[in-house]
Amino acid sequence: MTETVLSVRDLHVSFRTDAGVVQAVRGVSFDLAPGEILGIVGESGSGKSTVAMALTALNRTPNATLAGTVEHGGRDLLTLDEAMLQKVRGAQVAMIFQDPMTALTPVHTVGKLIAEVVRAHESCTKAQAWGRAVSMLQDVGINDAESRAKDYPHEFSGGMRQRVMIAMALACQPSVLVADEPTTALDVTIQAQILRLIRRLRAEHRTAVVLITHDLGVVAQAADRVGVMYAGRWVEEATVDELFAHPRHPYTRGLLASVPRLDRPRAKLLEAIPGSPPSMTEPDAGCAFRPRCPLAAEVCAQKPELIDRGGGPAHRDACFRSAEAEAGAVFTEVSG
Amino acid sequence: MSLLELHDLEMAFPLGRGRARRAVDGVSLTVDEHQTLGLVGESGCGKSTLARCIVGLNKPTGGQILFDGRDLASLSRKELHDVRRDVTMVFQDPFASLNPRRRIRDIVAAPLDVHGIAKGAERERLVNEMLERVGLEARYATRFLHEFSGGQRQRIGLARALITQPRLLICDEPVSGLDVSVQAQILNLLTRLQDELDLTLLFIAHDLGVVRHVSQRIAVMYLGRVVEGADADELFAHPRHPYTEALVAAVPVPDPRARPTDEEIIAGDVPGGVLAPGGCRFHPRCPRADDLCRRDDPALRELGAGGHRAACHHPLGDAVGVSGGADADASPPAAV
Numbered sequence: 001m002t003e004t005v006l007s008v009r010d011l012h013v014s015f016r017t018d019a020g021v022v023q024a025v026r027g028v029s030f031d032l033a034p035g036e037i038l039g040i041v042g043e044s045g046s047g048k049s050t051v052a053m054a055l056t057a058l059n060r061t062p063n064a065t066l067a068g069t070v071e072h073g074g075r076d077l078l079t080l081d082e083a084m085l086q087k088v089r090g091a092q093v094a095m096i097f098q099d100p101m102t103a104l105t106p107v108h109t110v111g112k113l114i115a116e117v118v119r120a121h122e123s124c125t126k127a128q129a130w131g132r133a134v135s136m137l138q139d140v141g142i143n144d145a146e147s148r149a150k151d152y153p154h155e156f157s158g159g160m161r162q163r164v165m166i167a168m169a170l171a172c173q174p175s176v177l178v179a180d181e182p183t184t185a186l187d188v189t190i191q192a193q194i195l196r197l198i199r200r201l202r203a204e205h206r207t208a209v210v211l212i213t214h215d216l217g218v219v220a221q222a223a224d225r226v227g228v229m230y231a232g233r234w235v236e237e238a239t240v241d242e243l244f245a246h247p248r249h250p251y252t253r254g255l256l257a258s259v260p261r262l263d264r265p266r267a268k269l270l271e272a273i274p275g276s277p278p279s280m281t282e283p284d285a286g287c288a289f290r291p292r293c294p295l296a297a298e299v300c301a302q303k304p305e306l307i308d309r310g311g312g313p314a315h316r317d318a319c320f321r322s323a324e325a326e327a328g329a330v331f332t333e334v335s336g
Numbered sequence: 337m338s339l340l341e342l343h344d345l346e347m348a349f350p351l352g353r354g355r356a357r358r359a360v361d362g363v364s365l366t367v368d369e370h371q372t373l374g375l376v377g378e379s380g381c382g383k384s385t386l387a388r389c390i391v392g393l394n395k396p397t398g399g400q401i402l403f404d405g406r407d408l409a410s411l412s413r414k415e416l417h418d419v420r421r422d423v424t425m426v427f428q429d430p431f432a433s434l435n436p437r438r439r440i441r442d443i444v445a446a447p448l449d450v451h452g453i454a455k456g457a458e459r460e461r462l463v464n465e466m467l468e469r470v471g472l473e474a475r476y477a478t479r480f481l482h483e484f485s486g487g488q489r490q491r492i493g494l495a496r497a498l499i500t501q502p503r504l505l506i507c508d509e510p511v512s513g514l515d516v517s518v519q520a521q522i523l524n525l526l527t528r529l530q531d532e533l534d535l536t537l538l539f540i541a542h543d544l545g546v547v548r549h550v551s552q553r554i555a556v557m558y559l560g561r562v563v564e565g566a567d568a569d570e571l572f573a574h575p576r577h578p579y580t581e582a583l584v585a586a587v588p589v590p591d592p593r594a595r596p597t598d599e600e601i602i603a604g605d606v607p608g609g610v611l612a613p614g615g616c617r618f619h620p621r622c623p624r625a626d627d628l629c630r631r632d633d634p635a636l637r638e639l640g641a642g643g644h645r646a647a648c649h650h651p652l653g654d655a656v657g658v659s660g661g662a663d664a665d666a667s668p669p670a671a672v
Contacts (some may be wrong), residue, residue: 187542192602196601216590258519260520260549261589262544262584266569269527
């Protein structure tokens, strides 16, 4: 077994709401190796962000129930109390979000924001913490870091703010960085810069990264390994090369076929997946993709297990009919 | 036959003390009848402001808008009101652009009421017909917006925009709020409706894959200007402007074998100041910039056959090395 820095087993997250109990995450397990970038891809409501938050129990609100284990550094983070979790968050497992403006306090300079993270987790003088802040800003590619550290978040552009967020997250050398849609709010030229930065920093610091995104292009460009989520479940997992070369789950295949791609000739119509994802208040029965799946059969009323079907590189899928799916394109439907 | 022509369109927003932000700064372009012109660019390039000028939501501060050969500025209030039947718009966020307190029937029928097109049973018939055309059952007509998913809401927005049987439909980021599987459904719907209703489309989006999929011709905007225009396939196969090349290279392709090299990732941010940089607006980020680019603002000029135009002193793929600040100034600015 290879070394793991984070190990998630049978994670379930549900929320009590006025509309009923939303079972947002329905049994997710994965391992993360040091220095690895694991992409989690899925559409809205698939539970990918809920998984991200649950890694440090950030979503353990009064109406939420978290079950399963998140093992890190020899303990289960989900059993820790808030005070213990505060010590883990930022120091060992750090997080960056989609919108750096709402995640950065506007009333402090960015240097102070980063220095505060350092002071919260390490015993050092103010001057030492400030020095670390400046060197972190340099590290994430902010020119003239010494004087920029004295600027406020609003004085930075969107891409630069995301760099500041990354500097803040990495200031205490965490072993895991959870990045939830870190480039979704950015323009593509800036997105490319940020993805490159994340790849460079994980190589230099050996930080493992969980990269949450809805964009198949982003995972293909940045991740080493990919998990695909649908309706709260982990439905497929493989290395990035294997997944994009041989997608097996009909959902993954449908998702890939529905993106208009610059590297393929144009077709008049796209292969859309019909219908829409199920409501997450519905009970968990059988394969959740069944109502939209062109290969759905009687067997799909049972719950599919995530298994490796062998015969090649490590590749797990939760589909009874993945062999048939891989044998041919499944979405001929081009609904208008 | 061109249906829409913009000549040197300018939209400057006053900032006080004699300063102004020129969101659209001299744009000329043509949209041919029954065709789709795609307009791409990153945030702040002026693409949405341009759309708002065409439908009359902003009053341009300079230049001309010709619809079907008639200058919109020369029309009387009554005539302009009638033009609004022929030029309609779909927005990015249907929840923000449609009234949540009105029933779907009344949302869709509003243009019929405003233009006095139909009342009573005829009004209802037209609404039901249009709802079915966009893929919604007529029985939904009495429901409210919050009862629908994002994709369905966008179908409602389309129904409202199309109910007056417009000739030109302006789509401003119509699918950017949607998941990819739903995005494909809406793009296919648009393709079908364009055929059925003989529509001309001006399609604005930041996603190059989406724009390439729907457009015959594409114009690329940067800081208020069109910097390149060409047939869709030609633009992606042979971009001439360094900005277009960088934009295309930055699009994350869902194929891990196609990761961009460090050289392909363009540095820097879109300048955020009130005034665009002097000379060529792109020069601070351009790898090809020289003194000429810092001094002279290049005009859009014809480069080779097929109406491929770019505003660059040193266009890509130019073996002869045509550089002509003087030349470019002498020839009248071309339209895309």
